[in-house]
Amino acid sequence: MPKHVLAKIISQKEIKKGCFRMRVKAPYVARTASAGQFLHIRCGDSTNPLLRRPISIHRKGADYAEILYNVVGKGTDILSRKKAGDKLDIIGPLGSGFKVYKNDRSIRMLVAGGMGVAPLLGLGEELSRSIKGKKRFIVILGAKTQKHVLCESEFRKLGAEVYVATEDGSKGKKALATELSRDIIKSGKYKRQEVCIYAAGPMPMARALCRMMQRCSPESQISLEERMACGLGACLGCVIDTQSGYKRVCKDGPVFALREVAFK
Numbered sequence: 192m193p194k195h196v197l198a199k200i201i202s203q204k205e206i207k208k209g210c211f212r213m214r215v216k217a218p219y220v221a222r223t224a225s226a227g228q229f230l231h232i233r234c235g236d237s238t239n240p241l242l243r244r245p246i247s248i249h250r251k252g253a254d255y256a257e258i259l260y261n262v263v264g265k266g267t268d269i270l271s272r273k274k275a276g277d278k279l280d281i282i283g284p285l286g287s288g289f290k291v292y293k294n295d296r297s298i299r300m301l302v303a304g305g306m307g308v309a310p311l312l313g314l315g316e317e318l319s320r321s322i323k324g325k326k327r328f329i330v331i332l333g334a335k336t337q338k339h340v341l342c343e344s345e346f347r348k349l350g351a352e353v354y355v356a357t358e359d360g361s362k363g364k365k366a367l368a369t370e371l372s373r374d375i376i377k378s379g380k381y382k383r384q385e386v387c388i389y390a391a392g393p394m395p396m397a398r399a400l401c402r403m404m405q406r407c408s409p410e411s412q413i414s415l416e417e418r419m420a421c422g423l424g425a426c427l428g429c430v431i432d433t434q435s436g437y438k439r440v441c442k443d444g445p446v447f448a449l450r451e452v453a454f455k
């Protein structure tokens with residue numbers, strides 16, 4: 192069950208230009224959230240902006256949760272001006288997160304497009320705790336340029352095999368995250384049906400990935416982004432079409448089975 196709380200900001204740091212990591216004291220979220228769920232945040236103290244903004248839970252600790260976000264508009268700009276000690280009005284954890292199946296044959300491949308990396312680091316931490324033995328997981332980080340690559344060292348510390356794709360080729364392969372993941376699967380190093388995709392990124396990436404990866408493990412999942420209003424499943428403002436009918440991204444998702452998502 193989500194809770195509405197005024198959480199104390201523990202820290203806020205600009206880790207790359209325009210990209211902030213904020214830690215808030217939120218024991219309930221820390222205790223109950225799973226990777227892929229999100230917080231609905233009231234960014235300002237006035238009614239402008241009126242609507243809360245959905246931001247993924249990036250990581251969590253014993254009594255705190257972290258978010259990682261880019262400043263793209265009014266809400267995130269106000270958020271970026273908050274300081275340690277300020278209070279943050281949050282509702283969460285919301286939505287349904289990634290499911291980690293105990294399938295020893297699976298090769299887990301995390302595919303992050305841009306800020307899609309935010310929920311995937313928390314998932315990586317969960318995987319590194321739950322996968323025993325030598326089996327690691329693969330991470331594909333897609334970004335515009337070298338300057339936009341996020342969380343690479345954090346994933347390496349977790350023991351992940353990390354590949355980077357940049358749109359301008361300034362780091363890693365000059366490709367989109369989707370193209371690089373397809374190339375790795377096509378190389379034959381892994382059996383396609385054993386590759387379990389966990390993806391998050393902007394809608395165009397989600398569309399491409401759903402087309403490319405339908406023959407991967409049926410346990411493959413993707414986190415989708417839609418503009419949201421209530422965030423609680425009531426207004427139907429975030430509905431998408433799926434193989435089993437219309438679904439609300441905020442309540443039925445944001446994480447869906449890859450095979451369930453039907454993009455026309």
Ligand SMILES: Cc1cc2nc3c(=O)[nH]c(=O)nc-3n(C[C@H](O)[C@H](O)[C@H](O)COP(=O)(O)OP(=O)(O)OC[C@H]3O[C@@H](n4cnc5c(N)ncnc54)[C@H](O)[C@@H]3O)c2cc1C
Pocket residue numbers: 229240244245246247248258259260261262263264265266267268306309310415416417418419445
């Ligand atoms: C479930 C979920 C999890 C998210 N997690 C994160 C996260 O971890 N980190 C992060 O940086 N962002 C995340 N987002 C996107 C984030 O919600 C938007 O960037 C934010 O709401 C923008 O608010 P704003 O007031 O700053 O910008 P606005 O002024 O509202 O919009 C600025 C620009 O961003 C676009 N935009 C706004 N909201 C969305 C959206 N939901 N999807 C796609 N484009 C949008 C607008 O079309 C516009 O071009 C997530 C979105 C969803 C739905």
Ligand code: FES
Pocket residue numbers: 418419420421422423424425426427428429430439440441442
């Ligand atoms: S935002 Fe209201 S139903 Fe999803």
